[in-house]
Amino acid sequence: MPRPDSTARPYRDGVPEHGRVPKSHTVKMRLLQLMDELGEDALLPSERELAADYGVARSTLRAAIGELVMEGRLRSARGRGTYVAPPKLMQPVSMGSYTEAVRSMGLTPSRRVVTLEHHVAKPDLAERLRIRAGDLTVHVERVLLADDEPIGLESTYLPLDRFPTILDVLRPEGSLYRCLQDDLGVVFAEMHETVETVLAAPREALLLETNPALPMLLVMRTSYDPQGVPIERVRALFRGDRMGFATRMRA
Structure with missing residues (x-):
């Protein structure tokens, strides 16, 4: 049986076949797990706390949070922090x-x-x-x-x-x-x-x-x-x- 053509399916569960994953994607996955634990409308810990916990730069953390905001999974309120968004x-x-x-x-x-x-x-x-x-x-x-x-x-x-x-x-x-x-x-x-x-x-x-x-x-x-x-x-x-x-x- 011929082997599947990996070029036709370069991503599997969000991970490229070559295995190199941007740090922001890894942080995003961890944030999604945290959001499930916290529940709807919960306030995320501060950027400083999260960056320290995940061992990443705050710019990397902000990139991951930005993606989740664009997807509607997080909501940012100026001066109040970032919250877990309700379902669409x-x-x-x-x-x-x-x-x-x-x-x-x-x-x-x-x-x-x-x-x-x-x-x-x-x-x-x-x-x-x-x-x-x-x-x-x-x-x-x-x-x-x-x-x-x-x-x-x-x-x-x-x-x-x-x-x-x-x-x-x-x-x-x-x-x-x-x-x-x-x-x-x-x-x-x-x-x-x-x-x-x-x-x-x-x-x-x-x-x-x-x-x-x-x-x-x-x-x-x-x-x-x-x-x-x-x-x-x-x-x-x-x-x-x-x-x-x-x-x-x-x-």
């Missing part, structure tokens, strides 16, 4: 509202309005909504919160001709999905969604109360009714350190 919120990839998804996690959803306006559709948006460039849309932009913590920034665009009364019936802090279904009789039949990693623009990072250097998850979605007519175009930016997505697939 995992939102199902499904045709449902943010409200329902957050409630299913045992948290309280809410929204903070940023923008409610009429917006002129540029060619790309017009193509997605199958309207003419220059037509008016309704733009609803809100910060999504879970237990009052900013998690995402969502911008939704709807054709004004189709939904002329949406701003009259929408509760700004409520579910737009539910408003469209229950108040306007809209039936959602299909959605096309993409997810990619990006960095937040300064304005977005400010609204999300996060570091612009942390990775974000950008969700772009177009929803359709049973006749295949676009209902909405959504751009949602989620904090990568606090949010993930889950789906179930069957053969």
Whole structure:
């Protein structure tokens, strides 16, 4: 039997085949073990203590902590130290509202309005909504919160001709999905969604109360009714350190 090709799988359990592991990775593994022992929301010992215990320079320790912060496993609070972060919120990839998804996690959803306006559709948006460039849309932009913590920034665009009364019936802090279904009789039949990693623009990072250097998850979605007519175009930016997505697939 031929030997496995190690070049096709250069890493095994985080360790390169050549066996040379950066010190920061070793420290990271030890920190993960410590975090399991301490538990959620526990305060880590000081950098000085940890560097001494692990026998490494503080710069090496900071590199390991920085990776764990970017991954959302640790949270740093200026002047207060570094804490073990709670688990990420995992939102199902499904045709449902943010409200329902957050409630299913045992948290309280809410929204903070940023923008409610009429917006002129540029060619790309017009193509997605199958309207003419220059037509008016309704733009609803809100910060999504879970237990009052900013998690995402969502911008939704709807054709004004189709939904002329949406701003009259929408509760700004409520579910737009539910408003469209229950108040306007809209039936959602299909959605096309993409997810990619990006960095937040300064304005977005400010609204999300996060570091612009942390990775974000950008969700772009177009929803359709049973006749295949676009209902909405959504751009949602989620904090990568606090949010993930889950789906179930069957053969």
